[in-house]
Amino acid sequence: MTVIDLGPQTRIVAGLVESVTDEQLTAPTPCPDYAVRNLLGHIQMLSVAFRDAARKDLGTRTDTNPNAAVPDIGPGWRAELPKVLDELADAWRDPDAWTGMTRAGGVNLPGEVAGAVVADELVIHGWDLARAVGRPYAPDPAALESGHGFLLAAAEDPNRGAGLFGPVVPWPPEAPLLDRAVGLSGRYPGWRP
Numbered sequence: 001m002t003v004i005d006l007g008p009q010t011r012i013v014a015g016l017v018e019s020v021t022d023e024q025l026t027a028p029t030p031c032p033d034y035a036v037r038n039l040l041g042h043i044q045m046l047s048v049a050f051r052d053a054a055r056k057d058l059g060t061r062t063d064t065n066p067n068a069a070v071p072d073i074g075p076g077w078r079a080e081l082p083k084v085l086d087e088l089a090d091a092w093r094d095p096d097a098w099t100g101m102t103r104a105g106g107v108n109l110p111g112e113v114a115g116a117v118v119a120d121e122l123v124i125h126g127w128d129l130a131r132a133v134g135r136p137y138a139p140d141p142a143a144l145e146s147g148h149g150f151l152l153a154a155a156e157d158p159n160r161g162a163g164l165f166g167p168v169v170p171w172p173p174e175a176p177l178l179d180r181a182v183g184l185s186g187r188y189p190g191w192r193p
Contacts, residue, residue, distance in 0.1 A: 009143035041071030054097035120147030151184035
């Protein structure tokens, strides 16, 4: 079992969140159906769901399908989102979060897999947000490794389909790990608004 501290990656994402201006909320993102405000809403929703998954506090927040509706932010998002990201990191510091079974997005999965999924979500959506608002981005190396491993396994799954990720965008093996992870997530690493 590989346990990582998600704190460095959640702080990176929180820094990006804090840099978003009101004018950027309607800007496009690499997620075709999401403007920046929707991406922020998704990050908030997944942070709450995976925080509760780590705590094994299963219920409505861990049962909600993330594709059920286009997410959005509420009026207090600037204060709320960084707080929830901190809570997410704290919850995954508990070694018990990485063991046994849990649930997120209505899917039952082992704690270790849920940890890899949330690392992937934080890394890739951090990249999405950075690209959308024109900020430099260097994810936490441990979160990137974990997320890449999850994406690589998902890409090799013949049942992958387009539901969770888009088709893989092939990227050379000598490319930086972030570019390869972004390609595995179904995004073009050179995307610009």
